[in-house]
Amino acid sequence: MSSTSPSGRTRKERMALPRVEPREHDATERAASFCEVDLGLDWEGAQLEADRCLQCVRPRCIEGCPVGIRIDAFLGKVAEGDIDGAAQIIFDDSSLPAVCGRVCPQESQCEATCVLAKKDKPIAIGQLERYVADAARAHAPPAQRVTPDPDGGSAAIVGSGPAGLACAADLAQAGHEVTVYEALHDLGGVLAYGIPQFRLPRDVLRAEINRLAELGVRFETNAPIGQAEGVDDLLAEHDAVFLGVGAGVPRFLNVPGEDLVGVSSANEFLTRVNLMEAHRPDADTPLPQVAGRRVLVFGGGNTAIDAVRTALRLGAAEATICYRRSEEQMPARVEEIRHAREEGAQFALLTNPVELLDDGTGALAGARLQRMELVEPDDGGRARPKPIPGSEHEVPADLAVVAVGNEPNPLLRRAAPDLERTSRGTIAVDEETGATSKPRVYAGGDIVTGGATVILAMGAGRRAAASMDREIRAAKSGAA
Amino acid sequence: MFPVREAQTLAPDVVRLVVEAPRVARYQHPGQFVIVRVREGGERIPLTIAGADAEAGTITLIIQAVGLTTRLLCTLQPGQAILDVTGPLGAPSEVGYEGRVAVVAGGVGSAIAYPRAAALARAGNELVTILGARTADLLTLEDELASVSASLRVVTDDGSRGRRGLVTDVLADDVEAAAAGIAPLDLVLTAGPVPMMGAVADVTRPHGIPTVASLNPLMVDGTGMCGGCRVQVAGATAFACVDGPEFDAHQVDFALLHRRNQAYRDQERAAAEAAQAAAEAAQAEAEADDGCAATQPQPRPTLREAR
């Protein structure tokens, strides 16, 4: 480790540098637009920020990254000005860096364990990862179609979310024939129908998916596996199958009034806007009128924040997050919570709905809420919200969006009834290999963990790809 | 793309399409449906699989034009194609031997009921079919239903064909006959407007005659992901696209379904009018970009390029 960096700054000088913050689309302007909010770093900023990295002997940052990207190494390349070199290092461990750099909860992953976090200014690892991926993409030649390996086989991937895409990328790169089956008409899973464009522009996602197509991955949309062919049918045609079908089923609140007109799940609201582009004047899909209306969003995760920010962009007069715990406990990325607040979202924290109110015609009129307090749990776990007696009150609302989590996708229950499941309905797998109870069938992502993160889903897809590669090759050489 | 092989007008505003959809044709069962998206920017709408030829890789759809998307579908000709056809979706119907079965269909319900009726007939059931519509012009699949039924009675609101009145008037006679031990009624199958299905359930409930309704809530994805199709059955939430679309009619909250199906009435009407006006200009618009490019940072050339 050298004490001066390529820039010639000494370690001490570098430690004195402030963290470089990305440019952002102006809050008032962006509140009416679906353009990306976070505009990322520019070249000077990226180099300066990378230069702050101390190139630790034991880079703690890597321990915080679920897929173990060699962060110190890629930052070193950025500091040297070698973007291609940096991109190569990142692509060794992640097939969707332009996505992860944008949507990973860095503050609780890589940036949380960076040694500089103690001084309150960890390296902006996510921003730099995104910068490298965007820059490399802008200049990259089309990916080379991998020549099929004569000793390779064929793999079926069910679901085109991050788990499936990551698995497909690795298997294709290893020389296998890969087909991705997706039930919807478009690819990307939650990246396409859930996460809004102002956080993850569609062209970024499309470019990453196109790269896979260039590698030779085949995509079959409109293919609901289990409703159409089942897993056994796929096994008849392919050497191995990966299930990355996600946790797509929305949970509801189980309070009276939840079926009133004007109440929808966040999945429905976001799908109408993101996948169906219902907000565009030329789209056929209808959307409830949001402009000028009061919107209540129940939940505190990324999904809730995405819904509230989407409502604001559609012109909501008022858009409020209603969450039963406190802000520190919101699972959403801190960045998004800040952005939502800047854009005018309101927060009713420590409140919980007990009933959604009927306007007399079967449509939503408002909600009866109760205040909560946090109490220490007996078992020492996370503080638990407890209703405060007598705190019930009513608020008016025209639309309510429920974002309180998702459950395992149901289609597959029909696809492979013989798969072993956990008591939560998720697929049981061997954590190291992703192998399910059924031979030649692997699984990963939200269908295994329950609603988690993009990078965890990708990591699971990649681990499964490695075992599938081994198994396919072993079977071929055994058969030969 | 899913090419249209045949297009045939069955009645004013009712069209039968034969569409290439090999995956659906191969794996479908009676009672299941597809979700189609006609064009870029189009919405996803559910349609019952009215027939399938696994060998030819085709399925039959029967579409009644009620709004924008069904209207577009009804204009399709052989040589044109549907952008997306996803399926089969939903749970297959149970089609065993029940005995004497009343099929009660109204409006577009005949398209929904027909494949299940045909399957029941193949299973040896005796079908007594009651077909209703507002007026004679709107009666659909009369011949097809007649060909699988032991008897077919037609009812119109205005008396322009068959008996004047409601399908439930005829059904009530059948139910009475069954109660009097004259002719049994082992199962009632109903599809059509929600209030009609609700009324059918009300007629058979007091006599405990098993009644199955094929529900038609609004849908988006059809895979259980959005919850937009949720219905209340026996006091619990069910997703019609994965748990249905058929349910025990005696347990369904029809009033709720009716209200929820009206949710977008104004928007749908406006959309249909707008589409009529701008039918030609639409295609070019759809290609328009999101206008965000200007705000994206231009990354600096990489070393490789700069060299």
Ligand SMILES: Cc1cc2nc3c(=O)[nH]c(=O)nc-3n(C[C@H](O)[C@H](O)[C@H](O)COP(=O)(O)OP(=O)(O)OC[C@H]3O[C@@H](n4cnc5c(N)ncnc54)[C@H](O)[C@@H]3O)c2cc1C
């Ligand atoms: C609104 C929202 C915002 C989020 N924000 C973030 C964030 O900022 N950062 C973050 O890290 N995580 C975020 N998450 C969580 C993250 O998106 C998920 O953890 C991740 O997408 C899971 O990936 P997956 O591949 O397991 O499944 P999914 O992304 O759910 O993809 C599964 C795919 O499989 C398809 N499928 C399902 N069944 C079948 C079948 N039978 N046949 C064929 N295809 C099928 C589905 O249609 C879907 O396309 C967010 C989630 C939501 C809903």
Ligand SMILES: Cc1cc2nc3c(=O)[nH]c(=O)nc-3n(C[C@H](O)[C@H](O)[C@H](O)COP(=O)(O)OP(=O)(O)OC[C@H]3O[C@@H](n4cnc5c(N)ncnc54)[C@H](O)[C@@H]3O)c2cc1C
């Ligand atoms: C499982 C299932 C199977 C179906 N099978 C068939 C079929 O085989 N053939 C067929 O013609 N139709 C069928 N339908 C109904 C069909 O999906 C709707 O008519 C269609 O979605 C209307 O779309 P649109 O854009 O043309 O009309 P819109 O503009 O959406 O609506 C026009 C009018 O129809 C009403 N409407 C909208 N959706 C529905 C609905 N789902 N049910 C009843 N009324 C509705 C609206 O309230 C409005 O008044 C089925 C529906 C379901 C849920």
Ligand code: SF4
């Ligand atoms: S993948 Fe996510 S956690 Fe890993 S380094 Fe990148 S931003 Fe951090």
Ligand code: SF4
């Ligand atoms: S822990 Fe922080 S400072 Fe150390 S190598 Fe990683 S990013 Fe650089």
Ligand code: FES
């Ligand atoms: S249509 Fe979305 S869950 Fe049924």
